[in-house]
Amino acid sequence: MGLLTNLKDSISRAAASLFSEEDPKRIGIYGPPNAGKTTLANRIARDWTGDAVGPESHVPHETRRARRKENVEIERDGKKVTIDIVDTPGVTTKVDYTEFLEHDMEKDDAVRRSREATEGVAEAMHWLREDVDGVIYVLDSSTDPFTQVNTMLIGIIESQDLPVLILANKIDLEDSSVQRIRNAYPQHETIPLSALEGDNMDEVYDKIAEYFG
Amino acid sequence: MPHQCTNCGRGFEDGSQEMLSGCPNCGGNKFQFRPEGADSSPPSEEPPEPPEPPGGNSTVAKTVGKTAATVRDIVGSDEPPAGAEPADTGDASGTVNAGSTDAEDAAQASARGDVVSPDELPDHAPEGDHQFDPPAADSAPSVEPPADDTQDRPDLQELREELNSQFESVKVLAPGQYELNLMELYDREEYIVALQEDGRYSIQVPEPIQE
Numbered sequence: 001m002g003l004l005t006n007l008k009d010s011i012s013r014a015a016a017s018l019f020s021e022e023d024p025k026r027i028g029i030y031g032p033p034n035a036g037k038t039t040l041a042n043r044i045a046r047d048w049t050g051d052a053v054g055p056e057s058h059v060p061h062e063t064r065r066a067r068r069k070e071n072v073e074i075e076r077d078g079k080k081v082t083i084d085i086v087d088t089p090g091v092t093t094k095v096d097y098t099e100f101l102e103h104d105m106e107k108d109d110a111v112r113r114s115r116e117a118t119e120g121v122a123e124a125m126h127w128l129r130e131d132v133d134g135v136i137y138v139l140d141s142s143t144d145p146f147t148q149v150n151t152m153l154i155g156i157i158e159s160q161d162l163p164v165l166i167l168a169n170k171i172d173l174e175d176s177s178v179q180r181i182r183n184a185y186p187q188h189e190t191i192p193l194s195a196l197e198g199d200n201m202d203e204v205y206d207k208i209a210e211y212f213g
Numbered sequence: 214m215p216h217q218c219t220n221c222g223r224g225f226e227d228g229s230q231e232m233l234s235g236c237p238n239c240g241g242n243k244f245q246f247r248p249e250g251a252d253s254s255p256p257s258e259e260p261p262e263p264p265e266p267p268g269g270n271s272t273v274a275k276t277v278g279k280t281a282a283t284v285r286d287i288v289g290s291d292e293p294p295a296g297a298e299p300a301d302t303g304d305a306s307g308t309v310n311a312g313s314t315d316a317e318d319a320a321q322a323s324a325r326g327d328v329v330s331p332d333e334l335p336d337h338a339p340e341g342d343h344q345f346d347p348p349a350a351d352s353a354p355s356v357e358p359p360a361d362d363t364q365d366r367p368d369l370q371e372l373r374e375e376l377n378s379q380f381e382s383v384k385v386l387a388p389g390q391y392e393l394n395l396m397e398l399y400d401r402e403e404y405i406v407a408l409q410e411d412g413r414y415s416i417q418v419p420e421p422i423q424e
């Protein structure tokens with residue numbers, strides 16, 4: 001079985017390079033669709049690696065596959081914290097293609113997007129089960145944070161004892177209310193930011209280093 | 214090219230390391246195993262003869278497991294017999310037919326093992342072993358079954374309802390309309406990576422990296 005042996009070798013090598021040295025923690029960026037997860041992931045990746053992670057869009061379920069950016073080195077107070085960030089598809093309990101028709105999409109495309117979005121949620125939930133060491137939970141602070149999805153996901157994260165940082169995104173919007181999020185999840189620290197404008201990213205990086213370093 | 218990215222279709226040699234860190238083309242992380250000579254159509258097309266010959270190759274595909282993600286179309290006839298699966302080195306309990314007592318797993322194992330013929334479906338056992346076997350093994354995704362064999366098939370709607378009652382992690386309300394049970398999705402050892410309108414699922418069996 002030369003083939004098998006080769007493959008096993010290459011896997012061990014890949015595993016070795018993946019898990020060697022400081023073993024960066026893998027941080028999942030979770031949250032409902034359209035919260036700004038990819039915008040945040042792109043900002044973090046651009047700030048520290050120069051690359052982007054994936055496309056952002058006002059149409060929900062833009063991210064339908066988890067995307068990883070490995071070895072993101074964040075410098076805080078002269079210390080380096082290395083993490084892998086995983087941008088995940090927005091989690092929801094209902095996916096309906098008719099929602100996409102409003103965004104000028106053909107029915108076929110909308111149905112396909114819907115199917116992929118559903119698969120993406122399955123993938124995101126699976127990653128949460130065993131593949132992340134910490135979670136950045138992104139919420140759009142201009143919307144009601146007290147939803148079934150948020151409560152359930154945060155509950156799961158708590159039950160796994162994963163470190164979690166709640167980000168109140170889109171504070172540049174008029175309807176934004178960070179306090180509403182603090183009230184909904186008082187057991188966790190909530191950091192306000194605008195991933196789009198880059199507001200308050202310093203505090204976000206401080207907290208990332210503190211929680212996941 | 215025995216492995217193919219399910220997203221962009223890019224092919225990879227057996228044992229290719231590129232796959233391990235995701236598809237260099239599109240970043241996709243799901244790959245389908247295809248033996249040499251199999252056509253390169255996506256999994257939703259007509260299934261070719263067993264893409265994973267029992268034995269060595271299927272183990273290789275599975276070994277790629279967690280890192281590169283092997284897509285296995287769990288339904289239809291393109292699975293190797295269940296007996297070809299275990300047996301390998303410390304085969305983790307994460308595989309669907311690793312003997313879990315969970316009803317879903319048992320059903321999956323059974324579905325992998327044998328294909329129930331369409332006319333057995335309507336009055337087959339009340340629970341457990343045929344829900345992964347929608348008879349539309351040769352239908353294109355998201356279309357009604359071709360007219361010529363409708364009489365052999367239970368109504369799609371019926372099929373859907375049956376699937377729904379067994380697999381509550383994803384309810385297919387209609388093409389493009391889904392309801393998800395997050396707890397169930399989270400609890401699943403394996404996870405759904407491809408949905409088809411006739412209720413077929415492709416699932417990935419995660420496997421811990423050995424050593």
Ligand SMILES: Nc1nc2c(ncn2[C@@H]2O[C@H](COP(=O)(O)OP(=O)(O)OP(=O)(O)O)[C@@H](O)[C@H]2O)c(=O)[nH]1
Nearest residue numbers: 034035036037038039057061062063090194195196
């Ligand atoms: N005003 C404002 N808009 C933002 C901010 N962050 C993201 N957005 C916008 O919100 C929309 C959704 O952003 P994405 O980053 O694609 O959201 P996502 O959470 O990745 O969404 P899915 O991939 O669909 O789950 C886009 O139009 C972004 O430009 C922000 O801080 N302020």
Ligand SMILES: [Mg+2]
Nearest residue numbers: 037038062063
């Ligand atoms: Mg996104």
